[in-house]
Amino acid sequence: MTNPGWGGGPGDGTPLQPRCVRHPDRPTGLSCTRCGRPACPDCLRPASVGQHCVDCIAADNRNTAAVRTVAGAPVRAGLPTPIVTYVLMGINVLVFLVTAVQAKSLLDNGRGLINPFTGAAVFDSQLFGRWVLSPIDVANGDWMRLLGSGFLHFGLLHLAVNMFALYILGRDTELVLGRSRYVAVYLISLLGGSAAVMALSGDGFTAGASGAIFGIMGAQAVILLKLRRSPAPIVAVIAINVVISLTLPGISFWGHFGGLAAGAAATAALLYAPQWFGAGQDRVKAVRIGWIGLGVVAVGTLGVVGLRVAQLRSEYGL
Template identity: 55%
Template sequence: MSIPPGQPAGPDQASPQPACARHPDRPTGLRCTRCDRPACPDCLREASVGYHCVDCLAQSGRAGREAVTVAGARLGGKPIVVPVLIALNVLAYAATAIQAGSFLDNARSALFAQFSLFPVGVAGGQWIRLLSSGFLHIGMIHLLMNMVALWVIGRDLELVLGRLRFIAVYLLALLGGSASVFLFGALDTPVAGASGAVYGLMGGIAVAALRLKVSLRPVLVVIALNIVLSVSIPGISLLGHLGGLVFGAAATAALVYAPRERRNLVQGSALAGLLVLLLVALVVRDVQLGPITCIGGSCYYLG
């Protein structure tokens, strides 16, 4: 996400841009990602994520204050959560493949049947499927596509958000995708994959790029391409992808646009609100479906 600062806007624009905080005669569309003040290219220095103005860098050096991103994450960290998530997905795939006796047809395993997103099973009380299904994949190509996307997109977003915030966004996107399938999908069709969470990261990186005022074109191209693939390839859950995209973008927006003075309070309240919204929607849907009980791999309607 390192994009060189652009040139200041010309004076003939209809809507004048704010002036650089240090050079009032220079209009600019750029801002320091730390203090959010307008700054011209001469006053910005590239940081691990975004750009910092020379005043913030000088103040940080004098006070010894730790530099943070727009979401409040410490600068200079390394992605740790993303490799761990990839490892968990690969281990889950290996377990189902070994149990099924096939790395090409791992969906035949009992573990896959027990933990994939089977909406009628969720209605029967097996809510763990909403989370566990996000770590299961159908075949090696499915796994490879999602893990490559997670590696490419997730590393940058983890640096912007920080590890704990990134985990929150990832899980909310995963649950958002699962909830979308449970609310609007076919009850008797099992679904699995990290795609909902990955789409949430796509939405999140788009929001972060907008907040940092870097080019959105590469991100939007990737999102558009994946949506086209979701519609055109049979067997892919578009509902799960869109649900993850919406909740990932919403969670990231709550993190990167929170005011610095009350950052932790606003971020925590917003994330909790999204989680409550998901839970309420799930409970309402569960009540609508009526009494269902599941024993082993079979579910029965008790009405």
């Protein structure tokens, strides 16, 4: 009969000596202060009292709930990188460069002319012409414009202002909501801006990420309310931007308003719907209810678009 946890013995004149439970070939005089098993220095970690073996630490980590934000996203150690925000900025910049190359202009990449015979717009940039938000074209089945227009910008200054705002506002919002929820809120906000333009604006052309950025502002206001902190700073920023939208020509107020409303509604669905529908401490149920809430907001936004499309098709016989 053998005992691999001990070495030596009376037969060879040496005293019994414990050996590491994970490395039977290593004699040791140390042990885990939690489970008491012998362990070598490589298998022990300092603890508040004594030292614990790696098996006990792993078991403790499995039984300890991860620290999460108010939206249920895991809190990452150190300085986490807002990857999604940077990716969204990169996509916007890339799309702008493509349109600038096609139009051969950094400042007038969205230049277009109306064909007097067909009434259609002809843009110097083919991509700009295919993605810019035009209610009539959406009603004619060009649905890509609802999202694609949110990645287009009229000139370098328009791009720079929106990307700076996205950089300032998006990073913290992403870390609180988590990457997947943040993407969902961003896209729903963008869609909300397009829906408002479709329903309440004229037949002009609209483009820019500002609808989605207003949605991020709305999301931050809801997050602060959920944390029981004053939303006054972000509300002031929203108010200033609303005034700018109303007073300066060439800015789509309805695109901003729609994005703001959709972003706030989507974030409220994430943060408050689980509480309203009795999820309690059940995190899985809370996540499921939150995503269902996001789906409801998205479907409602698409419903607004659908009603406007039906109206336009009836008016123009499309």
